[in-house]
Amino acid sequence: MSTVALGWVGILILAAAWQILAILLHKSVFPTFVAAIAAAYHIVTGPALRTDILPSVERTAVGFLISSLLGVGVGMLVGHYRAVQQWTATVIDFLRSLPTPLLVPVAIVVFGLNGKMVVATIISAAIWPVLINTANGTAEIEPTMMDTANVFGLRGRKLFLKVILPAASPQIFAGLRIALSVSLAIMVVAEILGGSSGIGYYISNAQQSFDIVGSYGGVIVLGLLGWVFDTLFLAFERRLLSWQRGTVGGFIDG
């Protein structure tokens, strides 16, 4: 059997275990798997799709994209220019060690209870893995490769776009993938702490109004969202880094 098929078997076993356990325990705080799936289905087919799910998807995507662009751009500068690295090292270390949920109250004061606040909070957390991986990837580019770029006249903007960006891309993608899951997690946290819409708001709202099954449904939808994001990301990465696959396997001949 293929890996994909085996993966589905794993999910089926987990679902069955959940279902049986819930029936045996028979507690209202622990609904059955079927009930939770029904609630999830209700969310994605009902009005919550437009009022909560899509706004959350949009915030995550926007927050992630802005973090990626800023992180890659600033990261390349930090990694390439020693002076920039020296000037920014302490600031970056300080900012990235701030626990992001603590920034939510500040973001609420600045932006209000809305999507902008969520996006800003996502950026404040997701930019760091991208920036730091990009800076490391840039700093670790072989000197011979930089010399080569210089010899063939790739300087200034061309150096960044045609040499540094592709040369550092394996590390950049590692950072982007972390940033994607951070974006999703911070989106939920920000919406729970101070949202007026979104999947996080939906889950905490359901929980506070004793709609236990509804909050389980929300969690399942959130899990699916994360899976879809990650799958799309990996497909994109595989496409862009296809040149790299052979180097992992070594040379074809001597």
Next chain:
Amino acid sequence: MVEPVLSVRNLQVSLRSRDGSVNQITKDVSLDLMPHEFVSIVGPSGSGKTTLLRSAAGLRPPSGGQVLFEGTPVTDVPKGLSIVFQEYNKSLFPWLSVGKNVAVGARELPVDEKNQKVSEALAHVGLKGFENRYPWELSGGMQQRAALARAMVSDPSILLMDEPFASVDALTRNHLEDVVLALWSESKFAVLLVTHDVGEAIYLSDRVLVLSARPSTVLAEVKIDLERPRNQIGTRSQARFAELHAEVLERVEAAGRLAVGIDGHVD
């Protein structure tokens, strides 16, 4: 009078190490490279051959002295100067196909002419039909030929080579030497080759310069009066080849011994 294409005058390079101490690599190196001349630089390891080449290329500003390319002081890598590095796997861009890697050397040409030039260059080094392969799909020798094609595609007036064949096996090295000789004799470019292989230096060159140990100066210049065209077996089995080999090797070893005498160790 014919002007040299590359003129290195009293070049002095010092590197500052992490602890702030200044390390003098070359003390006083001068050399002239005439058009279409093939000159090799040999010397004990650590004698600053690579540093010299990088400064000559404009990749590292010298601490003293001057480098002139076709009469103009070098401040940056001049157009018309190309380099082949030892580490082809770090010099070819792994995300580009072989054809696109070679095209990097001909960036400034219009597309039609560029494609034409790239195909010609690849054919010259025997890589016709490998345009769409990635560097990692090729053997080491083939990768270095691709790097050679990239360096040659822009018709440079100087080709600098930093131990270009040190990372391949002996048979491949012989083959690559002949590829370079063939390219060189068909074109007009001059070559400055850094190598630690005395036999290779003699086989390829018109002149061989022997560097002293660090901080280096030019210890000796040996004219290679072997007739051209040369070939691996015929040329290398001549008595004159053996004489020249002994002469150069003796000077390199003397330079190495001198270093031991001064520093107490060889690096």
